[in-house]
Amino acid sequence: MMHLKAQHQEKLFPNSISLVERCHKVAVEARGAGYLDRDLTVYDAVTSYFLGLAGAYTINWHQCRLYFGETFTISRAVGVQRANENAKTGDNKVDYIKQEIGRRMFWVMVVGVRSMQQLGASFAELTIPPPTPSNPYPPLPLPIDDQYIFDTHIVAQPPGAVSKLAGFNLGIQIYMTCTPLATMELAYGIDELFDFPRQKRVLEECVENVKRTLENIPSELLLEPGNEPGRFGHEPPHGSNSTGVMHQHSTIHSPPLREETSKPLYYPHAQPQGFGQIYPPPPAPPRNTINEQSSAHVDEKRQLQYEIQKANIYASQLGTRSYLVEKYFNLLDAHEASLAAAASGQQRRDSTSRDGGRIISPKGMFLQPVPAHVEMGAEAASDAIAARMAAERETIVQDLLKVLSSISQVNMEPNGGSFLNKIRQIAATLLDTPRNHKGPLARRAEEYLSKFLDVLM
Numbered sequence: 532m533m534h535l536k537a538q539h540q541e542k543l544f545p546n547s548i549s550l551v552e553r554c555h556k557v558a559v560e561a562r563g564a565g566y567l568d569r570d571l572t573v574y575d576a577v578t579s580y581f582l583g584l585a586g587a588y589t590i591n592w593h594q595c596r597l598y599f600g601e602t603f604t605i606s607r608a609v610g611v612q613r614a615n616e617n618a619k620t621g622d623n624k625v626d627y628i629k630q631e632i633g634r635r636m637f638w639v640m641v642v643g644v645r646s647m648q649q650l651g652a653s654f655a656e657l658t659i660p661p662p663t664p665s666n667p668y669p670p671l672p673l674p675i676d677d678q679y680i681f682d683t684h685i686v687a688q689p690p691g692a693v694s695k696l697a698g699f700n701l702g703i704q705i706y707m708t709c710t711p712l713a714t715m716e717l718a719y720g721i722d723e724l725f726d727f728p729r730q731k732r733v734l735e736e737c738v739e740n741v742k743r744t745l746e747n748i749p750s751e752l753l754l755e756p757g758n759e760p761g762r763f764g765h766e767p768p769h770g771s772n773s774t775g776v777m778h779q780h781s782t783i784h785s786p787p788l789r790e791e792t793s794k795p796l797y798y799p800h801a802q803p804q805g806f807g808q809i810y811p812p813p814p815a816p817p818r819n820t821i822n823e824q825s826s827a828h829v830d831e832k833r834q835l836q837y838e839i840q841k842a843n844i845y846a847s848q849l850g851t852r853s854y855l856v857e858k859y860f861n862l863l864d865a866h867e868a869s870l871a872a873a874a875s876g877q878q879r880r881d882s883t884s885r886d887g888g889r890i891i892s893p894k895g896m897f898l899q900p901v902p903a904h905v906e907m908g909a910e911a912a913s914d915a916i917a918a919r920m921a922a923e924r925e926t927i928v929q930d931l932l933k934v935l936s937s938i939s940q941v942n943m944e945p946n947g948g949s950f951l952n953k954i955r956q957i958a959a960t961l962l963d964t965p966r967n968h969k970g971p972l973a974r975r976a977e978e979y980l981s982k983f984l985d986v987l988m
Contacts, residue, residue, distance in 0.1 A: 548589055555585040573633040576605040580636055596654050602640055603659070611637050612669050628682045634672045635696075638703050641668070645706040645713070646847070649854045650952050653721075661714040671700050693751045695833075698840035701748065705847050708740040712858070722858075727866040731916050734859045738923060741851045745844075751837050754845050754937055838942045842950055845934045850953040853927050857960050859920050924961070931957055 544550040562578060583598030606612070611633040644657050662668040674694040679686040688694050711733050719725050935954070943950050 551585050551588045555582060555589075558582055558585075571605055571609050573606070573609055573611060573629050573636070576602050576609065576611065577632060577636050579605060580640065596657060599640060599644070599657055602636070603657070606633065606637055606640075609633070612666065624683070626682045627680055627685050631672055631680055634669050635699075637669055638672065638699075642702055642706050645709060646850075646949070646953075649850055650956055658717070659713075661710055661717065671703060672696050674700060692833075693749045693837075695836055695840070697749055698752050698837070698844055701744065701752065701844050702847055704744045705741055705844070705851055708737050708744060709851065709855070712737050712855070722861060722865075724862055724865045724869065727862060730862055731859060734855055734862075735916055735919065738852060738855045738859075738920075741848060741855065745848060748844075752841055752844060754841050754934065835942075838939070839945045842938045842942050845930075845938075846950050846953040849927060849931055849934060850957055852923065853957045853960055856920055856924050856927065859916075863917065927957070928961060931961075 544553065558578065558581065566575060579598050579602040583595045583602060586592070586595035586598060641659060644659055660666070673680070673685065674696045675685060675688045676692075676694050676696070679688060715730065715733055716723075724730070931954075
């Protein structure tokens with residue numbers, strides 16, 4: 532669309548949807564009939580992916596799901612999941628361009644499907660089986676920019692230049708932390724209560740893993756609040772040079788940071804009449820000269836790409852943490868309801884009877900009662916996990932407020948609906964949480980989150 536505007540031909544398409552529909556029609560006609568009867572390549576899988584993406588942009592979800600499902604089918608047929616298999620040429624040499632295209636396309640699909648599932652989508656056509664030793668996922672894309680990848684060889688990434696694929700791989704690692712949960716739900720069903728002690732351990736492990744994904748994040752992708760709402764630490768304020776001071780905000784990374792609850796929260800966009808700030812910024816720390824020198828060597832375009840990636844990385848990490856915590860509390864509510872039903876005798880009359888103090892199963896077998904000390908130990912462990920999950924919800928609120936105060940709206944736009952849906956889902960989940968599950972910080976932040984949610988809606 533930008534190219535059409537530059538050529539003064541934007542009137543060819545009244546809106547972006549019509550442009551996407553036209554692209555979809557041209558791609559289908561160029562592909563032709565009987566393409567599945569020909570020798571398939573990784574490019575056929577990529578074509579199906581873009582056709583599915585066009586369906587997503589035009590809100591044609593049935594079309595989107597079918598093409599995305601076809602993408603996975605073709606990718607498996609051409610061997611994308613087998614390392615180097617899909618990229619071999621006639622003389623058995625590896626075409627590294629095809630190899631990297633196949634890997635990127637596969638992982639974009641994995642991340643996209645898991646992201647949509649976190650937002651509440653449910654579709655049988657896009658069930659992705661978890662990796663196994665006999666059927667593993669392909670390796671992550673090489674963290675090397677396109678200009679250094681050739682069909683016959685790959686040139687090393689220049690020292691000090693962080694590849695644009697580094698942020699992409701971080702996003703993959705964030706969503707892959709949910710693999711144990713995905714495996715469990717594939718076997719037993721989504722949100723099914725079958726073994727609460729085991730389920731809560733899996734969820735706690737997933738939460739800890741997703742919090743660790745950003746521990747070794749490159750400094751170029753580290754989110755640092757700046758001296759104006761919606762700006763980053765290295766960005767100068769409007770009307771000043773780059774030597775201006777910055778906020779006294781701790782760098783946002785995982786594990787999440789905590790703030791003193793005695794201090795008022797800094798809400799940059801909480802004014803009822805629009806954007807503004809309730810509390811003034813805290814004093815500024817000294818500038819890190821090492822980061823200044825390293826960022827000076829990064830061109831402006833690449834720096835902008837980093838900023839756009841930051842918005843998506845941190846929104847994805849926060850969204851995944853919120854998704855897992857809510858999974859835990861939903862299962863906890865179901866578990867407590869099950870215990871209450873059993874205590875009232877509704878389940879006991881259907882499943883067991885008692886004979887002389889011993890429990891008899893429906894099959895007539897005597898079952899040994901669980902010792903009291905074992906039950907107490909299980910309850911203590913459950914209480915500890917519940918406390919940690921409640922604390923995690925508090926840190927999600929803190930980190931959400933920090934992220935929203937640090938990301939420029941300009942850098943949100945390239946991620947479009949994906950970013951807004953993730954933030955909207957987090958905020959809505961926090962607002963819909965029962966009062967008995969909310970801590971003091973969540974209740975204090977509720978008014979701000981409500982206003983921000985109104986903006987997103």
